[in-house]
Amino acid sequence: xxxxxxxxxxxxxxxxxxYKALTTCDGLSAWWTDNxxxxxKVGGVLQFRxxxxxxxxxxxxxxxPNKRVRWExxxxxEEWIGAEVSFDLKQDGDYTIVLFKHQGWKKPVEFMxxxxxxxxxxxxxxxxxxxxxxxxxxxxxxxxxNWN
Amino acid sequence: xxxxxxxxxxxxxxxxxxYKALTTCDGLSAWWTDNxxxxxKVGGVLQFRxxxxxxxxxxxxxxxPNKRVRWExxxxxEEWIGAEVSFDLKQDGDYTIVLFKHQGWKKPVEFMxxxxxxxxxxxxxxxxxxxxxxxxxxxxxxxxxNWN
Numbered sequence: 001x002x003x004x005x006x007x008x009x010x011x012x013x014x015x016x017x018x019y020k021a022l023t024t025c026d027g028l029s030a031w032w033t034d035n036x037x038x039x040x041k042v043g044g045v046l047q048f049r050x051x052x053x054x055x056x057x058x059x060x061x062x063x064x065p066n067k068r069v070r071w072e073x074x075x076x077x078e079e080w081i082g083a084e085v086s087f088d089l090k091q092d093g094d095y096t097i098v099l100f101k102h103q104g105w106k107k108p109v110e111f112m113x114x115x116x117x118x119x120x121x122x123x124x125x126x127x128x129x130x131x132x133x134x135x136x137x138x139x140x141x142x143x144x145x146n147w148n
Numbered sequence: 149x150x151x152x153x154x155x156x157x158x159x160x161x162x163x164x165x166x167y168k169a170l171t172t173c174d175g176l177s178a179w180w181t182d183n184x185x186x187x188x189k190v191g192g193v194l195q196f197r198x199x200x201x202x203x204x205x206x207x208x209x210x211x212x213p214n215k216r217v218r219w220e221x222x223x224x225x226e227e228w229i230g231a232e233v234s235f236d237l238k239q240d241g242d243y244t245i246v247l248f249k250h251q252g253w254k255k256p257v258e259f260m261x262x263x264x265x266x267x268x269x270x271x272x273x274x275x276x277x278x279x280x281x282x283x284x285x286x287x288x289x290x291x292x293x294n295w296n
Contacts, residue, residue: 002151006261007258007292008265097293108153113153113155116264117271117272120269121272123265127292144155145155146157
């Protein structure tokens with residue numbers, strides 16, 4: 001099955017800061033979507049909303065402090081249901097490296113191409129948040145195409 | 149085998165303009181790397197160089213005007229050799245849609261994660277070039293991580 005994979009390096013940062021941006025609603029609101037709610041604990045559900053376009057409900061599967069965050073998609077677009085989204089963190093010199101995976105796509109549909117590029121945009125927003133203090137979460141995200 | 153997939157929409161543009169940016173050295177130099185040379189014809193070889201980091205030699209496999217461009221990697225990093233890179237173009241309303249694929253990775257290694265995000269950065273540079281007249285090719289590309 002095809003996966004979406006990304007790697008981002010956050011300069012002059014520690015995995016601790018990145019972990020906070022991935023595991024608090026304040027953090028997630030500052031780089032993915034400003035409409036983020038829910039319970040950030042294993043078994044809890046996070047709601048991410050993107051205005052009229054709807055959004056995703058993600059169940060927290062794993063929280064390994066400063067190392068790993070893993071979610072399961074339990075509601076959202078049909079192609080996303082059941083998929084897993086994960087972030088693995090490590091230090092490499094002056095950088096915190098984030099290895100991102102969105103796994104469980106049944107087919108490499110056109111929507112998967114869109115989501116792959118859009119994830120890159122949001123991960124660059126996460127990088128910007130941690131390096132400069134300012135991310136670009138929805139609705140201020142970089143618009144990519146006619147699917148937004 | 150895992151693939152890198154992306155989708156970018158270029159506003160108020162025609163596939164003809166995008167095709168030119170993918171099939172001329174002037175076009176490619178304006179969004180990917182300013183050091184682009186070679187023969188833009190089927191069977192020809194294009195050289196893309198990124199300073200000390202080396203680069204790629206890509207053989208042109210297919211040129212279908214305003215529809216499709218397909219290259220084979222014949223020299224570059226070991227993980228890239230033999231892979232195919234393709235761009236499929238279509239009009240969708242006011243947008244030219246680019247469906248991008250980098251296929252033929254043997255394993256989802258960490259370098260593949262990096263290349264996936266880096267391709268997104270360069271495709272956003274292509275979008276910017278066609279929408280605003282100004283891309284961000286190497287050496288002015290957005291730096292992503294400690295692999296650059």
